[in-house]
Amino acid sequence: MNLTEKSIEIAASFARKSLPRFAMDMTLGNGRDTLALARMVAEGGAVFAFDVQEAAIENSRRLILESGGEALLKKCRMFLLSHDKFAGAVPAEVLKDVSVAFFNLGWLPGSDKSVITRAQSTLPALKALEALFRRRAEDGHDSLLNVLSYRGHEGGSVEYAAVGKFFNSLRAETPLGNARAEVEVYGQRGNPSCPILFSARFFPAR
Numbered sequence: 001m002n003l004t005e006k007s008i009e010i011a012a013s014f015a016r017k018s019l020p021r022f023a024m025d026m027t028l029g030n031g032r033d034t035l036a037l038a039r040m041v042a043e044g045g046a047v048f049a050f051d052v053q054e055a056a057i058e059n060s061r062r063l064i065l066e067s068g069g070e071a072l073l074k075k076c077r078m079f080l081l082s083h084d085k086f087a088g089a090v091p092a093e094v095l096k097d098v099s100v101a102f103f104n105l106g107w108l109p110g111s112d113k114s115v116i117t118r119a120q121s122t123l124p125a126l127k128a129l130e131a132l133f134r135r136r137a138e139d140g141h142d143s144l145l146n147v148l149s150y151r152g153h154e155g156g157s158v159e160y161a162a163v164g165k166f167f168n169s170l171r172a173e174t175p176l177g178n179a180r181a182e183v184e185v186y187g188q189r190g191n192p193s194c195p196i197l198f199s200a201r202f203f204p205a206r
């Protein structure tokens with residue numbers, strides 16, 4: 001199983017215990033993660049997905065329509081928008097019910113690799129999600145944050161270091177109030193060309 005599949009498997013296992021109403025795919029790409037998340041969310045739920053490239057929206061629309069039909073496509077709200085701006089696109093009453101968020105960093109597979117995710121927007125988006133998921137934990141709800149980070153390409157190792165630091169801070173932080181975070185890391189950390197999957201579950205202290 002590769003780490004993209006692992007990320008989906010972790011979310012599916014989370015969803016079996018706590019069915020998500022809403023999910024967010026912070027890097028839509030070709031739509032594989034959005035498709036998987038759309039299949040996991042509850043009836044009447046939705047996936048909010050973000051990308052900065054028109055091609056990602058077109059490719060994803062096609063994939064989801066071919067694989068899941070109109071009904072599944074209706075569950076996917078795709079935005080041509082940088083992920084750090086997500087709060088401007090998702091209504092506040094929906095945001096508080098978002099319990100799963102995915103990042104699959106890097107470039108759009110099949111593209112010219114000129115557009116890649118960067119720490120400048122990835123980090124603010126991660127911090128905003130942390131705040132959102134800590135609030136949910138305070139309110140008694142679990143949430144899941146998965147980030148697949150690649151180190152092999154130019155700029156990748158810088159972003160990976162920032163993401164790693166973010167997840168370490170989740171681990172290290174003395175929990176305040178009722179919110180806790182548990183972090184798992186998957187992949188061959190010793191091999192600098194291998195991707196790494198970070199997965200954090202936020203939950204109320206019981």
Ligand SMILES: C[S@@+](CC[C@H](N)C(=O)[O-])C[C@H]1O[C@@H](n2cnc3c(N)ncnc32)[C@H](O)[C@@H]1O
Pocket residue numbers: 025026027028029030031032033034050051052053056081082083084103104105106107108109115116117118121122
């Ligand atoms: C590895 S791909 C995502 C793969 C995707 N999750 C899938 O299942 O096919 C990374 C995507 O992030 C997008 N991206 C780059 N910067 C972004 C940003 N600031 N906000 C949202 N998406 C961004 C790229 O355009 C690219 O399509």
